[in-house]
Amino acid sequence: MIKVGLVGFGKAGQAVAQVLQEDPRYELCWIARRSAATETAPGMDVPVVGLTTPDEWGQWLDTHPVDALVDFSRPESLHLYGEQVRARGLMLVSAISAYSDTDLAYAHTLAADARVLCSPNITVGINFLMMAARLLRKIAPFADVEIVEQHFRDKPEVSGTARKIAQTIDVNEDHITSLRLGGIVGHHEVIFGFPYQTVRLIHNSIERRAFGTGAAFALAELAKCGNGFYTFEDLMMLMVQKELANTSGH
Secondary structure: OEEEEEEOOOHHHHHHHHHHHHOOOEEEEEEEEOOOOOEEOOOOOOEEEEOOOHHHHHHHHHHOOOOEEEEOOOOOHHHHHHHHHHHHOOEEEEOOOOOOHHHHHHHHHHOOOOEEEEOOOOOHHHHHHHHHHHHHHHHOOOOEEEEEEEEOOOOOOOOHHHHHHHHHOOOOHHHEEEEEOOOOOEEEEEEEEOOOOEEEEEEEEOOOHHHHHHHHHHHHHHOOOOOEEEOHHHHHHHHHHHHHHHHHOO
């Protein structure tokens, strides 16, 4: 059983905590957030602790060791616990969508001594969509491509997932259309326009617990890997390659 510490306890973090606690492969040992108060997560027998400095992180992990961290908090958290990931060789699954280039460069340095996965959207479906979109882009580089993302009314920035899709299929971000409507959790659509046909790849996040199942998948697959920096797509491609190898052997 993999012992896990969860970083962040907002709406996404609460949904992820629920999924991890119910998965028999994992033991959710504690939840860390910026608040200094220590309490128990509602409906769970899991402590919630406030960790705000690197020293506090080191002291907490000395007395409450885990095998992995799952981060659904803020970009700055990486710099609070990062050296602990390096020193202890912890697995890190990060779903932060707003990392700067400097943050990502720092995460890459941790991968020399640990298994690190960073993905702006950690649902299985959206990462399968990106893999399929990249393949179709290679098959038909001449097709017109547009990306549509829809989220809840108060989400201020362009979806990090939409930007990642654009990067993956090598289109400019001005091909992203953003809509903010009501309480939509997340909708991403990649539209390929051919001369005589249209292909639409669509993913909808119905509940935030989808992030939890994605984190659980990432932890299980990352545990099979050596030290290094991975994306969610990397883990899926490793599975696809293994499956293709098994198929060709029959």
